Amino acid sequence: MSTVWIILTGALVASACGIVGCFLVLRKMAMIGDAISHSVLPGIVIAFLISGSRDSLFMLLGAAALGLITVFLIQLFHQSGVQSDASIGVVFTALFAVGVLLVSMYTRSIDLDLDCVLYGEIAYVPWNTIQLAGVDIGPKAVWGVGLALMLSVLVISIFYKQLKICSFDPAMAAAVGIPVALFHYLLMGLVSVSTVASFESVGAILVVGMLVVPPATAYLLTDKLSRMIIYSVIIGCCSSALGYYVALVLDASIAGSMISIAGGLFLLALLFSPSNGVILRNFKQRRMIQKV
Numbered sequence: 001m002s003t004v005w006i007i008l009t010g011a012l013v014a015s016a017c018g019i020v021g022c023f024l025v026l027r028k029m030a031m032i033g034d035a036i037s038h039s040v041l042p043g044i045v046i047a048f049l050i051s052g053s054r055d056s057l058f059m060l061l062g063a064a065a066l067g068l069i070t071v072f073l074i075q076l077f078h079q080s081g082v083q084s085d086a087s088i089g090v091v092f093t094a095l096f097a098v099g100v101l102l103v104s105m106y107t108r109s110i111d112l113d114l115d116c117v118l119y120g121e122i123a124y125v126p127w128n129t130i131q132l133a134g135v136d137i138g139p140k141a142v143w144g145v146g147l148a149l150m151l152s153v154l155v156i157s158i159f160y161k162q163l164k165i166c167s168f169d170p171a172m173a174a175a176v177g178i179p180v181a182l183f184h185y186l187l188m189g190l191v192s193v194s195t196v197a198s199f200e201s202v203g204a205i206l207v208v209g210m211l212v213v214p215p216a217t218a219y220l221l222t223d224k225l226s227r228m229i230i231y232s233v234i235i236g237c238c239s240s241a242l243g244y245y246v247a248l249v250l251d252a253s254i255a256g257s258m259i260s261i262a263g264g265l266f267l268l269a270l271l272f273s274p275s276n277g278v279i280l281r282n283f284k285q286r287r288m289i290q291k292v
Helices: 002-026 032-039 041-051 056-079 084-106 122-127 140-158 160-168 170-175 180-202 204-221 225-250 254-272 278-291
Strands: 129-132 135-139
Touching (some): 002 032, 002 135, 002 204, 002 225, 002 254, 032 041, 032 056, 032 180, 041 056, 056 084, 056 180, 122 135, 122 140, 122 254, 140 160, 140 180, 160 170, 160 180, 180 204, 225 254, 254 278
Antiparallel strands (some): 129 135
């Protein structure tokens, strides 16, 4: 049964991250998830100092709040003229440094850092369960990531047209009266919720990898956003299942194996994609030269 829970959790993370990741790839903000993973440390420390508890709920609330602040600051700096990648780098390094200072100043005698409160391991998912009225209703990660996935699907389904236009042509979206800034923060909020909900249980490598690699692979396979989202989810789920069994055979990291499989699928798409594949594109160019 543990195998089912681990693969299911990986598939849910892949789906939740892959859906919002498609919009990040289109907006050239793919590494925002990595930025959030580092910048949430001050929120974790502040949540601990306020509550006096290492309870996961308080930690996640603090992390989620700092995740939203992170995306707000990145957008603010970008609108002020700073390049997008530079904005991401400045915000997450500065906030992470503040978190390190808070840890060293106020929690020296307490085991409180990113590894112990946020970076989880997917292999432990089946044993971290939720009890409801004395009944075990399944792993906490499945419920947490599942709710984040449902929220993303609901919001994106309702505002799909607006998010699509804002991602492809923000100027046109503003011209037709769509509040571009509002939908940007809405999308970034979904990214923050999805990543923070996943970090504690499955670890940062799996979350950041699923946020970037399957959407980037899907981007090579289609020019239609709806298909890109579907392909991203399928690629992520397949990577989770195959990666788990590869990890069993190699006796290696499960998260690392899942992302390695996703990376391998990306390489195949890069080489053999019908529309963007390097090999097929070179073959077509040679045939055109020969005809001339």
